[in-house]
Amino acid sequence: MASSNVSSEKTDLLIYGPSKPLVTNGFSDQFVLHAFETKHDLERLSPAVAAKIRGAAVTFNTVRYDGTTLALFPKLEIVSTFGVGYDHIDAAYARDHNIMVTNTPDVLTEEVADVALGLLIATLREFVKADRYLRSGLWTTQIFPLSVGSLRDRKVGMVGMGRIGRAIGRRLDASRVPVVYHSRKPVAGISYQHYPDLIEMAKAVDTLMVIVPGGASTAKMVNADVMKALGPRGVIINLARGTVVDEQALIAALKSGTILAAGLDVFEKEPNVPDELKAMQNVVLLPHIGSASVVTRNAMDQLVVDNLKAWFAGRPPLTPVAETPAKAR
Ligand code: NAP
Ligand code: 8YV
Numbered sequence: 001m002a003s004s005n006v007s008s009e010k011t012d013l014l015i016y017g018p019s020k021p022l023v024t025n026g027f028s029d030q031f032v033l034h035a036f037e038t039k040h041d042l043e044r045l046s047p048a049v050a051a052k053i054r055g056a057a058v059t060f061n062t063v064r065y066d067g068t069t070l071a072l073f074p075k076l077e078i079v080s081t082f083g084v085g086y087d088h089i090d091a092a093y094a095r096d097h098n099i100m101v102t103n104t105p106d107v108l109t110e111e112v113a114d115v116a117l118g119l120l121i122a123t124l125r126e127f128v129k130a131d132r133y134l135r136s137g138l139w140t141t142q143i144f145p146l147s148v149g150s151l152r153d154r155k156v157g158m159v160g161m162g163r164i165g166r167a168i169g170r171r172l173d174a175s176r177v178p179v180v181y182h183s184r185k186p187v188a189g190i191s192y193q194h195y196p197d198l199i200e201m202a203k204a205v206d207t208l209m210v211i212v213p214g215g216a217s218t219a220k221m222v223n224a225d226v227m228k229a230l231g232p233r234g235v236i237i238n239l240a241r242g243t244v245v246d247e248q249a250l251i252a253a254l255k256s257g258t259i260l261a262a263g264l265d266v267f268e269k270e271p272n273v274p275d276e277l278k279a280m281q282n283v284v285l286l287p288h289i290g291s292a293s294v295v296t297r298n299a300m301d302q303l304v305v306d307n308l309k310a311w312f313a314g315r316p317p318l319t320p321v322a323e324t325p326a327k328a329r
Contacts, residue, residue: 011312012052014073016042017059017082022298026305031312039063042072051075055308058082058089059301062270067093078317080307082300083291084108084163087214087241091323101324102307102317105163107299108291112239113167115265115290116209117175120156120237123263123284124149149235149261151177157205159198159222160212160240161187168209180205183212198222202229207237214241224249227259234259239290242268251276254283265290 015023015035024033034049036042053073058065058081065079067090078100081089086103094101122128126147133144156172158165158181165181169192172179179192182201186194195201198221202208208230212218222236222245230236236259238245247268253259254277261282267273270288277283291297307317316326 011054012049013308014053014056015059016056016065017063020059020082020301022301023057023059023305026302027309039069042069045072054078055312056080057304057308059304061085061088063088065089070094070097070099078102078308078311080304080311080317082304085213085241086321087243091321095323099324100311100317100326101321102304102319103321104300104303105319107303108296109163109167111293111296112164112211112290113171115286116164116168116211116237116239117171119239119263119265119284119286120207120209120235121151123235123237123261124151124154128284129281151175154178154207154235155180155205156207156209157182157195157201158192159183159201159208159210159244161190161192161194162211164239165209165211166190168211198226199229202226202234203231206230206233207235210236210238210240210244212240212244214243218244220244220246220249222246222250224253227253230259232257232260235261235263237263239265242266242270247274247277254280 010030010032012032012034015033018037024035027033036045050072051074054075054077056076056079058079061083065088070076070090070093076099079089079094080102082104084103084105086101089101091101124147130144133139155178158169158179161181161183169179180195180201181192182195182198208222210222224246227234227249250262251274254262263284265286266288273285277285291300303319307319311317320326
């Protein structure tokens with residue numbers, strides 16, 4: 001559904017993506033909102049309106065803001081996107097064209113870390129299979145088999161040790177599970193062992209917890225070689241982006257017993273999930289719900305609004321991305 005008004009004096013904002021009451025009701029009448037839910041809707045935007053747009057709220061990562069889309073708006077100053085991951089926005093193009101980009105870090109960190117630990121335990125201890133077993137009535141005739149996996153005898157290799165990685169690390173510490181990590185640079189002030197090489201880390205652990213950004217630098221970094229190094233007790237939990245794990249290699253590794261199991265919240269072509277994964281018993285599949293509680297999604301929506309409000313009040317944005325750091329305004 002698309003809607004738009006034309007105004008010359010007020011600040012014209014594009015709202016791009018699924019409709020969000022907290023976003024559409026978040027602005028005073030100083031702003032004129034032009035809402036477009038899909039790329040198809042956006043094609044109906046008139047050049048006269050596009051020429052007025054100074055700010056954009058992107059309400060979900062299902063709409064992509066590539067250079068071609070950004071180029072539609074000659075007066076665009078800022079894109080405020082929902083989500084901490086912003087691989088759906090061409091931030092390099094934005095930087096080169098003096099467009100600020102903001103995201104929504106921190107407000108979702110603990111929520112996503114909760115889901116990561118939940119997904120790890122659900123995968124190891126086969127919660128979903130057990131639930132199906134009970135509902136089918138089988139419990140009345142036989143005891144549910146012992147799980148092969150357990151958190152008790154595991155060592156977790158974190159792929160990414162940023163905000164969410166550290167929050168997952170704290171949960172694993174509380175569960176008395178040893179943790180090491182891989183990232184490009186070691187993180188100051190933490191005691192976990194750093195592995196500059198992912199394969200070396202995979203050889204040293206039996207569990208990978210993947211929580212890095214998407215995009216070119218991480219594309220398929222968890223590949224067949226990493227899976228082989230992880231070995232037959234191996235478990236991969238991915239809450240990062242589907243692009244980070246080679247999905248076809250993962251399917252092959254799960255089928256052949258190269259690794260034991262996987263827990264996945266993200267997929268290469270969301271919302272489409274390969275039938276082969278859906279047919280497997282040794283995977284737990286979630287529909288990208290890492291941050292998907294009412295309280296956390298509301299905080300993310302509010303931050304989308306607050307970044308735009310700060311900018312148009314002449315203040316620096318609250319949470320600019322690394323490519324477009326805030327300057328004094
Ligand atoms: P962050 O604080 O920026 O941390 C990113 C971590 O990844 C850092 O440790 C970084 O270290 C590492 N990293 C980045 N590029 C890398 C590369 N090429 N190779 C190895 N390590 C790399 O981000 P965050 O807030 O923790 O969020 C992480 C990601 O989680 C997001 O970008 C998003 O994709 C995903 N996420 C998913 C959900 C969900 O619902 N499933 C929710 C929130 C976030 P170096 O820079 O030193 O390499
Ligand atoms: C978002 C996420 O909900 O923040 C992220 O990076 O993956 C999720 O929290 C998702 O990107 C939808 O926009």
